[in-house]
């Protein structure tokens with residue numbers, strides 16, 4: 001929580017209901033949900049199809065374990081569905097959890113065990129990117145690329161290292177995206193070589209960095225990541241917790257970059273937030289290693305609620321909506337329109353330093369000075385005044401320090417965009433900087 005948040009006079013709205021892209025609070029005020037909850041309400045609020053699937057599953061079976069000895073039906077069905085829709089990426093097996101941190105933690109354990117299965121037990125380290133966010137369990141927190149998420153909880157797990165991410169708006173190297181992409185790829189490769197590849201299990205990254213401030217890499221960056229991982233025999237883990245299931249304008253973030261990772265982690269959009277659920281998908285290379293007979297082939301991992309049947313039923317219904325209503329395509333189309341409207345807003349308001357995004361994950365970065373790009377800090381009231389102004393005008397929007405984060409339900413229309421941009425225009429005009 002930001003220090004300024006504590007000083008706010010108005011208590012936060014108590015949200016009591018939602019429908020489509022709209023939410024309501026206890027005082028009866030209505031808001032356009034520009035956050036999608038927390039990047040996760042992909043199919044929208046109050047969808048009959050998802051609620052019915054949940055109730056139908058509850059009426060059959062509320063819970064049964066997937067630990068050895070039994071398996072529940074919705075988890076089997078969802079696994080089939082996930083393998084089917086990730087065919088272009090070549091995924092073959094699924095491990096479930098209850099959130100993004102679980103999904104990435106599982107990915108790390110799978111990666112380490114994979115290398116033991118194939119006779120390279122020394123490959124244990126992980127490389128991730130600065131500004132990357134991978135969750136808050138000890139392993140996933142250790143992979144995070146910002147001190148703010150770790151400082152109070154040291155020491156971190158050993159074996160995690162971070163390298164520069166290609167952040168076009170803020171980097172000390174170059175303004176040319178292609179040059180930056182090549183440079184950051186080289187820095188990553190140098191780190192692999194410095195650590196020595198025979199100690200590295202995997203590289204993990206988000207196809208588009210979310211909590212770090214919606215940092216969209218140049219298009220050549222992910223293909224370069226894949227190439228470097230292949231050259232040095234290192235696994236590539238795509239943290240698709242936000243980008244998965246349509247948010248970035250393609251069904252998966254890596255599909256937008258035409259890259260096949262070895263492991264894909266899904267969570268936020270997986271059930272549109274109706275029930276907590278995450279999935280860690282692995283490709284054939286990894287799955288077949290686990291199929292082999294070895295003292296290491298037991299995957300000694302799983303949670304009580306791995307593959308929870310009600311959550312899996314919600315996941316199946318949500319995925320059906322995303323596919324049937326072509327929400328990835330809508331995200332691409334409406335996201336592009338949103339970006340262009342925000343860019344024209346930028347010409348009128350000096351505090352808007354940068355507007356960036358892909359699909360319906362967008363950030364507006366606020367600065368004190370456009371030339372120097374001096375950012376507002378957690379101690380500046382201005383960004384909070386903007387988001388509170390939006391909330392007062394019926395638009396629920398979240399700030400991360402100096403960034404306004406936009407990630408509405410993927411059912412958003414151009415008309416919703418116009419309403420939000422008009423509110424932003426009025427709020428920025430009322431708060432000149």
Ligand SMILES: *Cc1c(COP(=O)(O)O)cnc(C)c1O
Pocket residue numbers: 098099100101102104133134135136206210211239240241242267268
């Ligand atoms: C939110 C998030 C996580 C963590 O997910 P939780 O469900 O909060 O544990 C991991 N990775 C990314 C990219 C995320 O956005």
